[in-house]
Amino acid sequence: xxxxxxxxxxxxxxxxxxxxxxxxxxxxxxxxxxxxxxxxxxxxxxxxxxxxxxxxxxxxxxxxxxxxxxxxxxxxxxxxxxxxxxxxxxxxxxxxxxxxxxxxxxxxxxxxxxxxxxxxxxxxxxxxxxxxxxxxxxxxxxxxxxxxxxxxxxxxxxxxxxxxxxxxxxxxxxxxxxxxxxxxxxxxxxxxxxxxxxxxxxxxxxxxxxxxxxxxxxxxxxxxxxxxxxxxxxxxxxxxxxxxxxxxxxxxxxxxxxxxxxxxxxxxxxxxxxxxxxxxxxxxxxxxxxxx
Amino acid sequence: xxxxxxxxxxxxxxxxxxxxxxxxxxxxxxxxxxxxxxxxxxxxxxxxxxxxxxxxxxxxxxxxxxxxxxxxxxxxxxxxxxxxxxxxxxxxxxxxxxxxxxxxxxxxxxxxxxxxxxxxxxxxxxxxxxxxxxxxxxxxxxxxxxxxxxxxxxxxxxxxxxxxxxxxxxxxxxxxxxxxxxxxxxxxxxxxxxxxxxxxxxxxxxxxxxxxxxxxxxxxxxxxxxxxxxxxxxxxxxxxxxxxxxxxxxxxxxxxxxxxxxxxxxxxxxxxxxxxxxxxxxx
Numbered sequence: 001x002x003x004x005x006x007x008x009x010x011x012x013x014x015x016x017x018x019x020x021x022x023x024x025x026x027x028x029x030x031x032x033x034x035x036x037x038x039x040x041x042x043x044x045x046x047x048x049x050x051x052x053x054x055x056x057x058x059x060x061x062x063x064x065x066x067x068x069x070x071x072x073x074x075x076x077x078x079x080x081x082x083x084x085x086x087x088x089x090x091x092x093x094x095x096x097x098x099x100x101x102x103x104x105x106x107x108x109x110x111x112x113x114x115x116x117x118x119x120x121x122x123x124x125x126x127x128x129x130x131x132x133x134x135x136x137x138x139x140x141x142x143x144x145x146x147x148x149x150x151x152x153x154x155x156x157x158x159x160x161x162x163x164x165x166x167x168x169x170x171x172x173x174x175x176x177x178x179x180x181x182x183x184x185x186x187x188x189x190x191x192x193x194x195x196x197x198x199x200x201x202x203x204x205x206x207x208x209x210x211x212x213x214x215x216x217x218x219x220x221x222x223x224x225x226x227x228x229x230x231x232x233x234x235x236x237x238x239x240x241x242x243x244x245x246x247x248x249x250x251x252x253x254x255x256x257x258x259x260x261x262x263x264x265x266x267x268x269x270x271x272x273x274x275x276x277x278x279x280x281x282x283x284x285x286x287x288x289x290x291x292x
Numbered sequence: 293x294x295x296x297x298x299x300x301x302x303x304x305x306x307x308x309x310x311x312x313x314x315x316x317x318x319x320x321x322x323x324x325x326x327x328x329x330x331x332x333x334x335x336x337x338x339x340x341x342x343x344x345x346x347x348x349x350x351x352x353x354x355x356x357x358x359x360x361x362x363x364x365x366x367x368x369x370x371x372x373x374x375x376x377x378x379x380x381x382x383x384x385x386x387x388x389x390x391x392x393x394x395x396x397x398x399x400x401x402x403x404x405x406x407x408x409x410x411x412x413x414x415x416x417x418x419x420x421x422x423x424x425x426x427x428x429x430x431x432x433x434x435x436x437x438x439x440x441x442x443x444x445x446x447x448x449x450x451x452x453x454x455x456x457x458x459x460x461x462x463x464x465x466x467x468x469x470x471x472x473x474x475x476x477x478x479x480x481x482x483x484x485x486x487x488x489x490x491x492x493x494x495x496x497x498x499x500x501x502x503x504x505x506x507x508x509x510x511x512x513x514x515x516x517x518x519x520x521x522x523x524x525x526x527x528x529x530x531x532x533x534x535x536x537x538x539x540x541x542x543x544x545x546x547x548x549x550x551x552x553x554x555x556x557x558x559x560x561x562x563x564x565x566x567x568x569x570x571x572x573x574x575x
Contacts, residue, residue: 007469014471015386021375022382022396025445028438029399032406032414039417093313101310110314112564113321119556120324121499123529124549127536128324158320165317191303219407221502222529226537245409245502252413252506267413271406278405282398 033271040268043067043261052265058232058242060251060259067262069247069269075149075235076244076273079224080217082153083160087213090157091164092206098165099172100194111169118162126226129155134227143238147229150237155223160213167212171205172198204284211281218273221245244270325553332550335543345512352535352544356512358551360429360525363517364508365497367433368440369490375437376444377479377486383445384452385474404442411439412503420507430521432508439503440493447492451485451570452478484570488563495559498552501529510534528552 044052047067055068098107133154138146175198183193199206221243229240230250242250247266255263343353379396387393415435416427425431455478463473509524512531526534528548536545 007472011469011471014474018378018382018386021378022387024375025379025396025399025403025441028441029402031418032410035414035417036410089309090313090316093309094317097310097314101307102314110318112560113318115560115564116325116557117317117321119495119499119560121501121529121532121552121556123499123501123532123536124324124328124552127532127545127549128327130536131542132327161317161320189299189303191306192299195306215405219405219409221407221409222533226533245407248409248413249502249505252416264413267410271410274405274407274410275402278402281405282401 083156095168380448447489
């Protein structure tokens with residue numbers, strides 16, 4: 001009898017502990033949101049929302065400081081779009097090959113290569129970009145400094161490859177085999193079947209892959225910091241630029257006062273971007289669920 | 293005939309793209325690995341791996357960075373395992389209200405999507421300043437804990453869901469209560485899945501740098517585990533960044549990059565072996 005009571009007691013305790021551990025995740029997200037909002041709002045209030053978001057000049061340490069982050073926002077958007085522009089076709093065709101054409105041995109080999117690519121730390125990408133891409137761009141395009149938006153785009157496009165390839169393979173393989181058989185029976189060859197029947201059927205999954213890639217590219221800091229040159233210019237392909245992420249990282253260690261608060265505001269803007277992307281992702285996933 | 297020609301061209305062009313993209317991907321990875329290892333090998337030396345940087349002898353050693361990395365990984369695992377596995381158990385075994393479950397899962401997804409630089413910033417505000425931990429490995433480990441929660445939760449949940457309901461019913465039928473059934477029947481079946489999650493999380497911790505810049509700091513001191521937790525210290529990735537970008541010591545940076553690549557090779561290998569083992573297991 002006593003034993004039973006003891007067991008009931010531990011069972012109750014376990015229920016409470018696990019429930020609170022589950023809820024703890026909501027607390028974490030809430031705390032992160034709260035801290036970003038609370039520490040990000042004051043500077044936006046002082047600088048003025050329009051001046052902050054649409055101001056084109058960032059000079060946080062000059063005697064008359066100006067805090068306009070439009071260059072960072074545009075750089076982040078251009079950099080992400082550029083990375084998708086290069087990374088998506090590369091990842092898409094690669095995943096089509098792996099899902100539909102590749103022999104098993106080759107598929108396994110390439111997939112483990114892609115896994116390896118996913119595991120390479122971002123500082124290593126940045127380091128190699130710094131030593132290979134930056135001098136390369138400098139000599140090929142004959143520009144004074146190779147640290148540029150282009151270098152960042154190239155590094156990012158390689159870094160987003162694994163997420164694009166993995167998700168695309170999954171969604172291409174999930175297309176029912178009957179689609180393929182039907183198309184083949186109507187006289188289409190294998191290549192036509194894959195590109196005109198299977199891929200359109202998998203397009204939502206590929207959409208998810210793109211959104212994931214965007215999320216990864218817009219949030220990347222270290223690799224970009226090492227190759228983009230880190231000057232607060234308006235974006236241009238061969239211009240030395242600063243992203244939203246690198247704007248926070250590069251000045252944080254020596255910032256104070258309004259400058260520091262403005263950095264928190266930049267983080268808040270970045271966070272809003274990420275949350276919009278997350279919401280978009282959920283929307284795409286939900287619609288896909290409905291369709292099935 | 294014209295149509296036939298068009299189709300042949302279409303077929304060959306599209307096939308070419310598929311081959312070319314795959315080849316390009318493999319070549320990029322191959323280039324990265326070969327480049328790092330070839331440039332790093334001449335600079336490997338026992339002295340570099342086994343000492344700390346010394347201004348008197350003008351030598352650089354990465355031992356403190358290696359130790360800090362190990363410490364931070366251990367500390368993070370200690371925190372993240374109970375939190376992550378517990379949350380997964382709640383979601384898979386206890387949560388009855390679908391709405392609340394959805395909200396928690398959405399929160400976990402959001403955690404997974406937040407970029408590491410934001411974790412670094414909030415970690416600095418919360419752990420270093422609000423909790424008064426200053427820049428220390430402990431603050432870094434706590435930041436990494438929250439970052440890696442989604443990985444652990446997801447893999448644990450997957451393996452919990454793969455345990456057949458009949459196992460639970462059987463143990464309830466024998467008179468076990470819920471916690472007893474989970475502890476003695478369900479969780480032991482999931483060990484492989486939890487270990488895989490841990491390995492994936494360790495991979496992520498090893499490669500993390502932006503979140504540690506402001507939380508764990510840059511110091512290169514050799515400390516014991518307890519002292520290290522309360523003092524600032526740079527991990528291998530942060531050290532790589534500092535040596536490459538700020539001090540221009542590419543030789544040291546290459547050696548660290550080679551160590552990092554070797555670690556991620558090892559982790560990938562182990563993880564894929566383990567997941568194969570899980571797939572082979574049949575209930």
